Amino acid sequence: MNRRVYLAAVGTSVSAGLAGCTSTLGVFDSEPCNDDACHIGMTRTDFVPEEYEATVGETVVWKNTSEAIHTVTALETGIPDEAEYFATGGYGDEKTAREGWHEDHGGGLETRETFEYTFEVPGTYDYICIPHVGADMVGRVVVSE
Numbered sequence: 321m322n323r324r325v326y327l328a329a330v331g332t333s334v335s336a337g338l339a340g341c342t343s344t345l346g347v348f349d350s351e352p353c354n355d356d357a358c359h360i361g362m363t364r365t366d367f368v369p370e371e372y373e374a375t376v377g378e379t380v381v382w383k384n385t386s387e388a389i390h391t392v393t394a395l396e397t398g399i400p401d402e403a404e405y406f407a408t409g410g411y412g413d414e415k416t417a418r419e420g421w422h423e424d425h426g427g428g429l430e431t432r433e434t435f436e437y438t439f440e441v442p443g444t445y446d447y448i449c450i451p452h453v454g455a456d457m458v459g460r461v462v463v464s465e
């Protein structure tokens with residue numbers, strides 16, 4: 321056997337094997353937050369669970385359990401009037417949050433980073449991931465007394 325051909329074939333199979341191992345986080349996609357450290361996980365284009373039930377005073381923790389960058393951005397028209405606005409990056413309103421993302425990916429949550437918010441007002445809270453809202457990456461937290 322020609323030695324150069326043999327090496328080329330080995331090189332191919334090695335790199336193919338490595339490529340198959342790069343996405344270790346994918347194993348947890350069906351249940352990305354399987355410990356007490358977070359409540360809502362983020363896969364490639366989904367918040368999991370998409371709807372989360374909380375009680376007043378509860379601090380909810382989101383964790384980016386994927387290899388993509390996400391945001392947690394409340395919709396101003398989708399949260400109770402009395403509730404304090406929330407968004408990754410600490411933006412005070414939805415418009416600024418959207419501008420921050422489009423300017424320099426402000427508010428982006430990297431792999432394994434977390435974001436938390438304490439829900440003080442009962443009601444329904446709708447939020448989105450700005451870069452993936454087109455892929456229907458939306459979530460809801462329902463807060464009861």
Ligand SMILES: [Cu+2]
Pocket residue numbers: 364365388389390391449450451452453457
């Ligand atoms: Cu996203």
